[in-house]
Amino acid sequence: MNDQPLPAVPTIIAIGTSAGGVEAIRALVAQLPEDLPAAVFVVLHIGAHKSELPWLLNRAGPLPASHPADGEPILAGRVYVAPPDHHMTVDLGIIHLTKGPRENWARPAIDPLLRSAAAAYGSAVVGVILTGGLNDGTAGLIEVKQHGGIAIVQDPMDAANPSMPRSALAHVAVDHCVPLAEMPRLLTGIASGRATPARIDKRMSVTLETGANGPGKDMDAQFTQQHPVAVTCPDCGGALRETETGSLAQYTCHIGHVYTADVMLAAQFVALERAIEAAMRALGERAELCRQMAVRADGQKGDGGESWTAAMHEALEQVTPLRTLVVREWIHPDSEGVPRLSDP
Incomplete structure (x- = not known):
């Protein structure tokens, strides 16, 4: 097992899933090798409910899985599962947890993880969208691609709930659309070929500082104090x-x-x-x-x-x-x- 901190710009595998995701994640993680030269991050829509997913993943495969603590360092060969009622985001070498605003009705949500990973690690990010309802993860996967990362989507025909994969395919120029059974081999190959440190383009840093999606774009799913879009009616809530x-x-x-x-x-x-x-x-x-x-x-x-x-x-x-x-x-x-x- 790798138990060493990853390079400043390692391969980061960020996986998002929702309905049908427990079995999908178990099947995927079970086939990842013990010496995987990457860190794996998993967001499953669990809300504030107690999660046994790390325990299930520890029993499924060789990689140790856990709910990380805020500020925990990123280690190779580990699976980090977003804990209940917390967004999980990453910075260079560090995991952050926040109870920021819900995104797409969810906390934890997939987009904050993908968005922060793209901002911190650029082209070294592999974003993965598995089975799930609605479209959480699509916007984050767009940012992964905009920063040079790799986008992988489960074949909708293979998904228990095809909505999230279909949304990603409709809006993102994905690099791979494959059945779940093919993903472990694909991810292992990508990680093995990309485990050496990469250099983030300086132009990317300028884009991130000014906000790739407009001024003040928040990468960490924190509450903000920006100007409201509209003043609403105290009686009915309408604009x-x-x-x-x-x-x-x-x-x-x-x-x-x-x-x-x-x-x-x-x-x-x-x-x-x-x-x-x-x-x-x-x-x-x-x-x-x-x-x-x-x-x-x-x-x-x-x-x-x-x-x-x-x-x-x-x-x-x-x-x-x-x-x-x-x-x-x-x-x-x-x-x-x-x-x-x-x-x-």
Whole structure:
């Protein structure tokens, strides 16, 4: 088994899958050699549910598989599986985990892994799309190709769910479209021929710094504070159109809700307050559930009471900054305090 850090620009095999993916990944990993000169990254759409995939892969083949920790170094001959409810991204020699915004309804999602791998490793990336629904992974595979990497897609006729492979084929000039049974040999051959360090073109670095997909393109699936595309209606969530009646600014949504700027500001505050209160309620309920489980664990003389108690205190601690947001004095331009609004 390789257990050494990879070169600065190694072969990175990034695999994405969804529906039908557990069996597909098991079959693929089972046939990869113990001395594979590459690191394998796997994203399966599991959401926040507990994942036994590393355990299954360890039993299936010779490569050790695990959920990595944030900041863990990348080693050759390892399989890294995105843990539940975390995006997994890579930088040069390092794995990052984040609970950034969901992409394509998923966290972990495939696109952040492929996007970050393409940015960090350029032409040394092999992007693989296996069976799955909808089209997560297509945008990431486009970036892999744009940075000189290799794109591989499972033959849709061979996939349990052909939607993701079909989407990739429709939008990406893939290098290989093969049945699952042929992929281990293909990946091993590519990795063996590309394991020596490669040089990232300086022009690529400039492109990445300026944003290949526009200014501020985020490679790491983090929450951002960019300008919203539109202001939305507090009543229905629809986009608002700004109009003027004389010197009065008004905001109207497509079904007819109308606000002046002052009332809009107040309505936004009410929506913000409700959202914060909902978060406070959820944290309180989490704390109560953990308290009940701690009592239960203590009663059964188990060893999990301390962790449940710690989780309870963690939840309660997070309520304080939220409460501060609700009770603070906010600035309300052009109005005397917050206009009183009746609840709908």
